[in-house]
Amino acid sequence: MKCRVCREPAIIDIRRHNANFCADHFLRLCRDQTQKAIDEFAMIERGERCLVAVSGGKDSLAVWDILIELGYEADGLYLGLGIGEYSDESGAFARAFAAERGLRLIEIDLPTHYGYDIPRGAKAARRAPCSACGLSKRHLFDQAAIDGGYDVVVTGHNLDDEAAVLFGNVLRWQTDYLGRQLPVLPARDGFPRKVKPLVRLGEREMAAYCVVRGIDYIVEECPMAVGNKHLGYKEALNAIEAQSPGSKHSFYFEFLAKASAHFRPEAEGDQADLVACERCGAPTTNEVCAFCRLVERAGGTPPEAGHAVAHADGSVAVHLGGTRRAPAPAAPVELPTGSQVGSQVGSQVEAEVPA
Ligand code: SF4
Ligand code: ZN
Ligand code: ZN
DSSP, X not given: OBOTTTXXXXXXXXXXXXXEEOHHXXXXXXXXXXXHHHHHTTOOOTTOEEEEEEOSSHHHHHHHHHHHXXXXXXXXXXXXXXXXXXXXXXXXXXXXXXXXXXXXXXXXXXXIIISOOXXXXXXXXXXXXXXXXXXXXXXXXXXXXXXXXXXXEEOOOOHHHHHHHHHHHHHTTOHHHHTTOXXXXXXXXXXXXXXXXXXXXXXXXXXXXXXXXXXXXXXXOOGGGTTOHHHHHHHHHHHHHHHSTTHHXXXXXXXXXXXXXXXXXXXXXXXXXXEEOTTTOOXXXXXXXXXXXXXXXXXXXXXXXXXXXXXXXXXXXXXXXXXXXXXXXXXXXOXXXXXXXXXXXXXXXXXXXXX
């Protein structure tokens, strides 16, 4: 097996490219594919400040690493979910990654700063854990980006994630979600832009990227993901891909090119007027936003200005809270959070997102 570029021994075969790559050219491929996605969908301008949603898993650490390698300005934000050992370990991986590279990692801890954790809070609020988790992540990443003056929130969704989300949305013809399943969601008042630069790269490639780059990441799935439909969709798509390499790529990118626009009018039609949440200032269709209601039901403490946020570089910042502006009247509505919604931020528009 030889590298397609230099004919040296290859370390990975990528069947959908019908090619093998050595370590150096594989890394270059990952960076090139990321840059291509950024350019193709106008995700990030040079000089913009990125906030990467870091989970401690391979995708979020890889996208952070690639952005830095490509010369973008990117800080990380880790959200402690209070999911036992899983959270302890994933936080440790995120911190170690940032510390080794001298990168800035902002941390928000749900139990410490908001008084609830996902397993107990979800139960108290009578929500599925992934629903409470997704809602918390979306709100807090948006808030942190706006408060911190970041231009864009970056998530590590890869091609496998996006194809599986699409598969789930198509299975149930969730046309409103289909109209919003895009690799970039533009900023609007009160919401930052959200982008997915890894959409041209698969799960296997991201794991290989981390191995080659020496990035340690949490391999275990979140224990709350057990029974997640999303994992089943990935397995189904993997079986198809094994028979017909390139199927996932075609499924997703042909959807974007040929079908996505047909669903957009419905998605945009769903948008209602937004007002500022009377507690935290976030855009919402109600007096109190879904996050503040979740915190209340989960038995937590309402978000307040002034809580401390520790950074990996040892500094401690103060999260301002409540500084988001009331949105323009025509801004889109806060989107629904179904039982499968949400393991990664940036997914507020999807019916189903990956763990
Ligand atoms: Fe959150 Fe993902 Fe765990 Fe669900 S599986 S609780 S969305 S981290
Ligand atoms: Zn090579
Ligand atoms: Zn609120």
